[in-house]
Amino acid sequence: MQQSWEGRLESLLAELVGTPSVNPAFWQWYGEAKVERIVARELERIVAQFTLRSYPDPTALEGVRPNYVALIPGRSKDRRLVIATHMNTVGANEEDWNITKPFEPRVVGGRLYGLGSADNKEPLAASLVAASLVKEPAQDVLLVYSADEEFLNHHGIYRLIEEGSLTPRATSRTSPTAARTGRSCRTRRRATSG
Numbered sequence: 001m002q003q004s005w006e007g008r009l010e011s012l013l014a015e016l017v018g019t020p021s022v023n024p025a026f027w028q029w030y031g032e033a034k035v036e037r038i039v040a041r042e043l044e045r046i047v048a049q050f051t052l053r054s055y056p057d058p059t060a061l062e063g064v065r066p067n068y069v070a071l072i073p074g075r076s077k078d079r080r081l082v083i084a085t086h087m088n089t090v091g092a093n094e095e096d097w098n099i100t101k102p103f104e105p106r107v108v109g110g111r112l113y114g115l116g117s118a119d120n121k122e123p124l125a126a127s128l129v130a131a132s133l134v135k136e137p138a139q140d141v142l143l144v145y146s147a148d149e150e151f152l153n154h155h156g157i158y159r160l161i162e163e164g165s166l167t168p169r170a171t172s173r174t175s176p177t178a179a180r181t182g183r184s185c186r187t188r189r190r191a192t193s194g
Contacts, residue, residue, distance in 0.1 A: 009129045010112070012042070016121040017105040017114035024059040025151035026091030031060030032147045035087045035121075036068070039145050042128045043070050047143075053165065055147070055155040065147035065155030069165050072134060072141040079139040082166055083131075084157060085124045086149030089116035120149070142166065 003011070021035040036052075043050045050070035057065045066087070074080075092102040092115045100106035102115035112122075124145065131143055144166065146156035153159075160166050 005129055005133060008132075009125055012038075012129060013112055013117070013122055013125040014105040014114075016125055017112065017117050018103055020103050021088050021116065022091050023088040023148060023150040024057065024061070031057070031062065031064075032066055032087040033060065033062040033064075035124075036066040036145075039068055039087060039124070039128070042132075043068060043143075046070070046128070046132045047072055050143075051165075053160060053163075055159055057148075057155050060155075067147050067156055067160055068143070068145040069160065070131075070143040070145075072131060072137055072143065074137040074139040074141060076139050080142055081137075081139055082142045082144060083127050084144040084146065084166075085127050086120050086146045086156065087124060088147055088150050089119070089121070090150050 016035060016038060019034045019038060020030060021032045022030040024031050040050075040052070047070045050068055053067045053069065054064040055067070056063065094101050099108055099113045105112055105114040105117070107113075111117075127143060131141070134141065144157070144160065146153075146160065148154060148156035157166075
């Protein structure tokens, strides 16, 4: 029996929260490498082609910071929507956690708790599950899963923009903004239309 999209979202979110991806700026020798493998597995189910862009970082667990760019071709090539999310989290001290430990996802009162459950593994899981449900969007959809958002973005979205990997006409940034829809992004660099 195939799992519902809601069940798939819940299980994927729990798997992501249970997989450490702390930015090495907070805890050296961590990074996105383990979560990157989960994202790659999910992208293989969704799209025919995706690109891994890894940038060297000697402080990261495997010495690189991974970023994925995947295209879901749309009926119209005139427009492109970029859905950008990140794979890393801030650091956490276990002593500060009272409902669960940072990497032990736990559901209480219908909410999943654990490090990154809101920022940014819930949007990460939601974008992957949503993309798996879209068969032929009206316009191209570019999925971006980046590294280094929780610190300086030098190994993530900024690098992707600088090298020309992103050419959006519209962008959806999936980090939570006090549980409200945000109208702007804190980044100082902009992608160019293309």
